[in-house]
Amino acid sequence: xxxxxxxxxxxxxxxxxxxxxxxxxxxxxxxxxxxxxxxxxxxxxxxxxxxxxxxxxxxxxxxxxxxxxxxxxxxxxxxxxxxxxxxxxxxxxxxxxxxxxxxxxxxxxxxxxxxxxxxxxxxxxxxxxxxxxxxxxxxxxxxxxxxxxxxxxxxxx
Amino acid sequence: xxxxxxxxxxxxxxxxxxxxxxxxxxxxxxxxxxxxxxxxxxxxxxxxxxxxxxxxxxxxxxxxxxxxxxxxxxxxxxxxxxxxxxxxxxxxxxxxxxxxxxxxxxxxxxxxxxxxxxxxxxxxxxxxxxxxxxxxxxxxxxxxxxxxxxxxxxxxx
Numbered sequence: 118x119x120x121x122x123x124x125x126x127x128x129x130x131x132x133x134x135x136x137x138x139x140x141x142x143x144x145x146x147x148x149x150x151x152x153x154x155x156x157x158x159x160x161x162x163x164x165x166x167x168x169x170x171x172x173x174x175x176x177x178x179x180x181x182x183x184x185x186x187x188x189x190x191x192x193x194x195x196x197x198x199x200x201x202x203x204x205x206x207x208x209x210x211x212x213x214x215x216x217x218x219x220x221x222x223x224x225x226x227x228x229x230x231x232x233x234x235x236x237x238x239x240x241x242x243x244x245x246x247x248x249x250x251x252x253x254x255x256x257x258x259x260x261x262x263x264x265x266x267x268x269x270x271x272x273x274x
Numbered sequence: 275x276x277x278x279x280x281x282x283x284x285x286x287x288x289x290x291x292x293x294x295x296x297x298x299x300x301x302x303x304x305x306x307x308x309x310x311x312x313x314x315x316x317x318x319x320x321x322x323x324x325x326x327x328x329x330x331x332x333x334x335x336x337x338x339x340x341x342x343x344x345x346x347x348x349x350x351x352x353x354x355x356x357x358x359x360x361x362x363x364x365x366x367x368x369x370x371x372x373x374x375x376x377x378x379x380x381x382x383x384x385x386x387x388x389x390x391x392x393x394x395x396x397x398x399x400x401x402x403x404x405x406x407x408x409x410x411x412x413x414x415x416x417x418x419x420x421x422x423x424x425x426x427x428x429x430x431x
Contacts, residue, residue, distance in 0.1 A: 144425035149306035166420030171390035185384040227342040233328035263323030268301035
């Protein structure tokens with residue numbers, strides 16, 4: 118069981134996609150985060166759903182959460198307007214960690230170790246044109262989530 | 275739009291449930307993590323899928339990931355055996371953060387602020403018999419994930 122056999126298709130967005138489209142994809146597919154790729158289809162980041170939600174919250178509420186309660190309830194319908202005109206690249210925190218990346222011929226144990234060390238709910242699987250020991254830079258083949266890895270290791274096809 | 279209207283049913287496990295059952299639930303429902311409740315149905319932790327995967331990885335591989343590659347590939351089928359005889363309480367890291375908890379009458383903005391501040395992909399919604407300003411201790415009414423909150427804020431029913 119190698120990474121290439123475990124990788125599944127997974128929704129991705131590019132750095133220049135609209136933030137609202139990223140939010141819609143994440144909402145539609147019920148994802149904890151969405152994978153961001155560059156123009157060469159190389160994974161560059163994971164944008165967590167909680168980070169998109171973060172962008173809906175005004176700065177003064179982040180500083181003083183009690184102020185959230187005084188915001189007019191009717192405003193809820195307009196919360197997502199905060200994402201209008203933002204691109205995915207604008208939503209990534211400055212300290213966004215690089216995505217966890219596995220190579221196509223990594224074993225189940227190598228993937229588990231990568232995921233465990235990064236505390237990451239997903240690993241991007243890339244081809245590895247730059248050689249077995251190159252890190253990053255490969256094109257995306259698919260994604261392995263923690264739940265899918267457990268699914269397969271529990272003996273499901 | 276209040277927390278009670280946004281909360282959805284979500285799979286939970288108790289501290290004394292089998293770890294293998296938690297892994298199966300997580301795998302079946304494709305969850306990034308599973309909510310752990312105590313015997314009074316009070317949320318006590320979130321057990322991330324990556325933490326269950328962590329338990330499959332021998333200590334010597336966590337210390338030296340290059341050793342993962344030398345483990346017999348046939349061993350993959352037996353990886354989940356590491357979870358046998360473990361209870362959910364044995365799987366929680368000692369420093370597992372308390373789950374992010376909202377009260378039934380919290381507004382969408384309050385939930386967004388909670389989620390953003392905790393960088394949490396899910397918020398547990400509880401009733402609040404101990405009063406509006408009590409934290410924790412309430413019984414679970416349901417869960418709001420970041421993706422579901424975005425789904426509803428984007429105007430979906």
